Amino acid sequence: MTAPKTLYDKIWDAHLVDQADDGTCLLYIDRHLVHEVTSPQAFEGLRMTGRTVRAPQKTIAVPDHNVPTTEGRENPDQMPEESRIQVAALDKNASDFGIHYYPVSDVRQGIVHIVGPEQGWTQPGMTIVCGDSHTATHGAFGALAHGIGTSEVEHVLATQTLIQRKAKNMKVEITGKLAPGVTAKDITLSVIGATGTAGGTGHVIEYCGEAIRDLSMEGRMTVCNMAIEGGARAGLIAPDEKTFEYVKGRPHAPKGATWEAALAYWKTLYTDEGAHFDKVVTLRGEDIAPVVTWGTSPEDVLPITAVVPAPGDFTGGKAEAVKRSLEYMGLTPGQKLSDIEIDTVFIGSCTNGRIEDLRAAAAILKGKKIKDGLRAMVVPGSGLVRAQAEEEGLAQIFLDAGFEWRLAGCSMCLAMNPDQLSPGERCAATSNRNFEGRQGRGGRTHLLSPAMAAAAAITGRLTDVREMMAETV
Amino acid sequence: MDKFNTLTGIAAPMPLVNIDTDMIIPKQFLKTIQRSGLGKNLFDEMRYDDNGNEIPDFVLNQPAYRDAEILIAGDNFGCGSSREHAPWALLDFGIRAVISTSFADIFFSNCFKNGILPIVLPEDQVRHLMDDASKGANARITVDLEAQVVTASDGTQFPFEVDAFKKHCLLNGLDDIGLTLEKVRKIDTFEDTAKTLYPWA
Numbered sequence: 307m308t309a310p311k312t313l314y315d316k317i318w319d320a321h322l323v324d325q326a327d328d329g330t331c332l333l334y335i336d337r338h339l340v341h342e343v344t345s346p347q348a349f350e351g352l353r354m355t356g357r358t359v360r361a362p363q364k365t366i367a368v369p370d371h372n373v374p375t376t377e378g379r380e381n382p383d384q385m386p387e388e389s390r391i392q393v394a395a396l397d398k399n400a401s402d403f404g405i406h407y408y409p410v411s412d413v414r415q416g417i418v419h420i421v422g423p424e425q426g427w428t429q430p431g432m433t434i435v436c437g438d439s440h441t442a443t444h445g446a447f448g449a450l451a452h453g454i455g456t457s458e459v460e461h462v463l464a465t466q467t468l469i470q471r472k473a474k475n476m477k478v479e480i481t482g483k484l485a486p487g488v489t490a491k492d493i494t495l496s497v498i499g500a501t502g503t504a505g506g507t508g509h510v511i512e513y514c515g516e517a518i519r520d521l522s523m524e525g526r527m528t529v530c531n532m533a534i535e536g537g538a539r540a541g542l543i544a545p546d547e548k549t550f551e552y553v554k555g556r557p558h559a560p561k562g563a564t565w566e567a568a569l570a571y572w573k574t575l576y577t578d579e580g581a582h583f584d585k586v587v588t589l590r591g592e593d594i595a596p597v598v599t600w601g602t603s604p605e606d607v608l609p610i611t612a613v614v615p616a617p618g619d620f621t622g623g624k625a626e627a628v629k630r631s632l633e634y635m636g637l638t639p640g641q642k643l644s645d646i647e648i649d650t651v652f653i654g655s656c657t658n659g660r661i662e663d664l665r666a667a668a669a670i671l672k673g674k675k676i677k678d679g680l681r682a683m684v685v686p687g688s689g690l691v692r693a694q695a696e697e698e699g700l701a702q703i704f705l706d707a708g709f710e711w712r713l714a715g716c717s718m719c720l721a722m723n724p725d726q727l728s729p730g731e732r733c734a735a736t737s738n739r740n741f742e743g744r745q746g747r748g749g750r751t752h753l754l755s756p757a758m759a760a761a762a763a764i765t766g767r768l769t770d771v772r773e774m775m776a777e778t779v
Numbered sequence: 780m781d782k783f784n785t786l787t788g789i790a791a792p793m794p795l796v797n798i799d800t801d802m803i804i805p806k807q808f809l810k811t812i813q814r815s816g817l818g819k820n821l822f823d824e825m826r827y828d829d830n831g832n833e834i835p836d837f838v839l840n841q842p843a844y845r846d847a848e849i850l851i852a853g854d855n856f857g858c859g860s861s862r863e864h865a866p867w868a869l870l871d872f873g874i875r876a877v878i879s880t881s882f883a884d885i886f887f888s889n890c891f892k893n894g895i896l897p898i899v900l901p902e903d904q905v906r907h908l909m910d911d912a913s914k915g916a917n918a919r920i921t922v923d924l925e926a927q928v929v930t931a932s933d934g935t936q937f938p939f940e941v942d943a944f945k946k947h948c949l950l951n952g953l954d955d956i957g958l959t960l961e962k963v964r965k966i967d968t969f970e971d972t973a974k975t976l977y978p979w980a
């Protein structure tokens with residue numbers, strides 16, 4: 307009998323092209339996702355060396371990072387020159403090298419990590435890479451998904467393989483049920499709060515347990531998306547009926563007899579009984595509360611009912627870091643998190659820009675208005691999410707409440723396009739990074755779930771969404 | 780990546796120590812979408828004045844050194860950031876070898892990835908080559924990677940050390956991609972098998 311394997315072991319073994327004596331491996335890549343910012347030099351490298359894209363049919367490109375999200379953006383004059391050049395370069399590279407492409411004018415355009423699953427490119431058991439750290443998102447399908455650098459982008463384009471060493475196995479189990487008002491975002495932030503941003507370093511995390519099983523595919527993507535903030539190389543969730551149901555019928559999903567064969571294989575993708583994990587973390591679903599971040603690291607997370615901590619609550623270098631981040635965030639120790647007033651609400655990103663996220667936010671906002679003077683925007687993760695939200699009447703709820711209703715892209719998640727915070731501006735954001743300056747120089751970011759973001763938009767301060775849920779009942 | 784075997788060319792003297800990557804290619808040029816084309820901004824702030832005019836004194840602006848292919852530089856060349864734009868800029872200008880007493884680590888390995896040979900020699904030998912280079916365009920220096928020898932224009936020879944694996948890669952023009960492509964048979968085989976096992980992937 308062969309030794310029991312983890313899900314990661316199985317996917318790894320199925321993609322091993324070569325293994326050198328020193329442990330360096332060549333891993334075959336099934337899907338390569340490409341966006342405009344980290345790819346130009348890689349394509350340029352191919353041109354300089356006279357190489358081609360080895361598997362253009364497995365390569366998908368979409369501009370997302372610095373595209374404007376306002377109407378009329380097909381007009382290149384809307385973009386600052388550098389962004390325009392980067393997008394134009396992607397247009398040209400996609401056409402020159404014959405890879406699948408979703409330009410801004412295409413309704414299917416959106417954030418690369420939302421487009422991949424939506425179009426059925428992302429499937430269980432695959433290896434997926436992209437020149438972007440949040441490639442981990444695709445792990446929700448039981449796919450091994452790595453973020454890579456520009457040199458590696460070129461390597462994958464040319465060889466359809468990646469040079470890798472195997473990571474360690476880590477299991478994160480969320481047992482039991484989530485309480486009402488608690489979402490996938492609260493799970494993933496709470497895990498990082500528990501393990502720290504280096505907790506997963508050198509590991510691939512497999513998320514499991516009842517609370518994970520209970521999540522929709524959208525929720526699972528939210529969880530895996532932030533595996534990278536926990537330091538892990540990738541996050542994984544074993545595929546199940548929900549996964550298969552999600553993939554079925556999508557434009558690039560297998561069909562007919564091939565579907566049956568794929569399904570039979572996908573059903574073997576789980577961690578065997580007794581397989582070894584190098585590290586195990588367990589959280590009780592019942593213990594997870596709606597959370598917000600208060601500092602400038604995703605690990606600076608607390609339940610909304612808590613107060614801003616003091617540097618003295620921490621030891622070592624973290625105490626110094628907390629002092630600095632409280633200064634940056636303009637917060638005082640002991641201040642209630644629910645007293646923190648905000649200027650802006652951003653709902654979107656590859657963490658929380660999917661239809662379910664918009665539904666959750668709209669459910670809270672229905673019939674309500676955002677606080678006077680607040681700036682609030684929804685940036686759907688893709689053109690298709692946007693269209694569906696319009697069809698379901700969600701867009702109207704957002705507009706009636708006073709939100710801006712934008713076109714798809716990364717937008718204020720990283721502020722490479724004109725959507726930025728000004729210095730000192732405080733934002734409740736459904737994205738994944740609260741680093742200094744991430745959403746604009748001097749901008750202050752509090753990460754939270756879409757429902758929590760909607761609640762904050764109504765009151766103008768960080769708010770426990772459960773209070774509003776009580777109201778609606 | 781271009782192969783590197785033997786190079787005989789003009790060497791430009793840059794006796795300054797601690798030439799950092801910001802000097803080699805200032806940060807405003809990192810927003811480019813290309814690796815190539817950076818040569819015109821190589822040493823931008825030393826090379827051009829505020830109006831974009833060439834500063835005649837700067838070595839690479841002098842007629843004798845405009846076609847230099849080798850740099851003889853002061854200690855600790857390439858310190859600062861990890862930007863691969865630095866070797867990209869050198870290469871685009873036409874520099875294929877840099878000789879100094881010491882290099883910053885990351886820059887040193889970035890050079891090899893881009894077909895540039897960085898050579899470490901003792902101080903007195905670097906000074907000899909610096910003097911040689913200062914004679915102008917007629918003073919051609921030869922770098923022989925196979926034999927691991929630098930020959931000055933007066934015929935003096937200086938042997939140098941180089942990592943065997945990196946030497947192999949440079950001699951054969953192999954970058955990571957090149958090396959992986961040596962295993963293209965294995966990739967082909969893998970793909971063939973995968974087509975049967977996972978036809979949907």
Ligand code: SF4
Binds near residue numbers: 371
């Ligand atoms: S939405 Fe944000 S995190 Fe996601 S890919 Fe875009 S910039 Fe990166």
